[in-house]
Amino acid sequence: MMRGTGYRITREVTLVQSASSDAEKKVTAILRVLSESSEPLGSVTIARELERYGFFLSERAVRYHLRITDERGYTRPMGRDGRMLTPKGLEELRMALAPDQIGFIEEKLELLAFRTTFDPGKRTGLLAINTSLFDKGQFKKALAPMGEALEAGLCVSSLVAVAAEGEKLGDVVIPAGKVGLATVCSVTINGVTLKAGVPIESRFGGVLEIREGKPKRFVAIISYSGTSLDPSEQYIRARMTSVRETAKSGNGRILANFREIPAQSRGMVEKCVSALKDAGIGGVYVLGNTSEPVCQVAVGPNRVGMVLLGGLNPVAAAVEAGIEVENISESGMIDFRELRSFREL
Numbered sequence: 015m016m017r018g019t020g021y022r023i024t025r026e027v028t029l030v031q032s033a034s035s036d037a038e039k040k041v042t043a044i045l046r047v048l049s050e051s052s053e054p055l056g057s058v059t060i061a062r063e064l065e066r067y068g069f070f071l072s073e074r075a076v077r078y079h080l081r082i083t084d085e086r087g088y089t090r091p092m093g094r095d096g097r098m099l100t101p102k103g104l105e106e107l108r109m110a111l112a113p114d115q116i117g118f119i120e121e122k123l124e125l126l127a128f129r130t131t132f133d134p135g136k137r138t139g140l141l142a143i144n145t146s147l148f149d150k151g152q153f154k155k156a157l158a159p160m161g162e163a164l165e166a167g168l169c170v171s172s173l174v175a176v177a178a179e180g181e182k183l184g185d186v187v188i189p190a191g192k193v194g195l196a197t198v199c200s201v202t203i204n205g206v207t208l209k210a211g212v213p214i215e216s217r218f219g220g221v222l223e224i225r226e227g228k229p230k231r232f233v234a235i236i237s238y239s240g241t242s243l244d245p246s247e248q249y250i251r252a253r254m255t256s257v258r259e260t261a262k263s264g265n266g267r268i269l270a271n272f273r274e275i276p277a278q279s280r281g282m283v284e285k286c287v288s289a290l291k292d293a294g295i296g297g298v299y300v301l302g303n304t305s306e307p308v309c310q311v312a313v314g315p316n317r318v319g320m321v322l323l324g325g326l327n328p329v330a331a332a333v334e335a336g337i338e339v340e341n342i343s344e345s346g347m348i349d350f351r352e353l354r355s356f357r358e359l
Contacts, residue, residue, distance in 0.1 A: 130205020
């Protein structure tokens with residue numbers, strides 16, 4: 015009799031755990047669908063998109079799970095337009111998918127490069143951004159250290175965008191009590207060269223040591239193919255940079271990324287870099303020669319190494335100054351016309 019009772023209890027616990035796990039999988043799938051859209055989505059659209067991930071839910075079932083995501087702060091109702099993913103929801107999605115998302119950042123970079131439509135000559139189109147969230151009361155204080163990094167040229171571009179709570183930057187809706195800052199992401203360079211017919215291989219994100227104003231070597235690297243988290247976000251959290259000191263003395267450690275291109279395309283890339291610079295977007299810190307090591311990193315045969323500045327260097331400077339910032343790297347796309355000079359802030 016006791017064995018029977020124990021079996022029933024164990025079975026009931028197992029069924030509850032299974033149901034809970036199934037519900038969590040559905041919540042994760044909904045967050046994933048929302049993360050792929052730059053616009054709010056309604057329950058009908060979400061239900062249709064969920065089928066791609068093997069979930070066949072009714073509109074009513076989707077609304078039920080959306081109430082759960084709202085309560086947890088993962089999603090934000092946008093009236094009749096539907097729901098948008100919040101930064102908290104994006105973070106939850108990253109953690110939920112981490113076991114299955116090794117190489118997720120590499121795929122994300124490729125997708126953003128493909129979505130880039132920016133034409134440096136016409137100065138029109140979409141380009142990739144990072145989004146950083148500041149407390150309202152801290153944003154003005156953050157401008158000074160960020161300005162130091164921008165004035166020193168330790169950034170992809172001095173063009174930025176600012177958004178208040180409820181507004182959007184890329185795929186991110188700015189939460190209550192926050193100010194959002196968009197900085198140009200270095201993957202924009204990948205996108206522009208891709209449109210010119212040059213594929214860029216993104217190898218890793220790292221911390222680059224600067225000595226006497228010149229790039230010396232990478233002191234930390236994380237391969238894009240082996241991580242589900244953006245390397246720059248991890249380095250900033252770990253306080254591994256000294257961007258402000260680099261800006262002042264020419265010695266320190268900054269965020270940078272390593273890319274490779276086919277040797278035959280070097281001339282085409284130089285033209286793209288020049289056109290981008292004329293449009294106010296730099297970011298190419300070092301462009302090597304064929305099969306030549308760059309910043310002590312070996313380069314393959316008939317390949318050319320490139321070092322790109324990290325788009326979050328100005329934000330890293332703010333964190334070094336003791337200002338709390340939440341970063342969402344590669345947070346989506348923005349129209350070039352929405353950017354303005356940092357000096358206007």
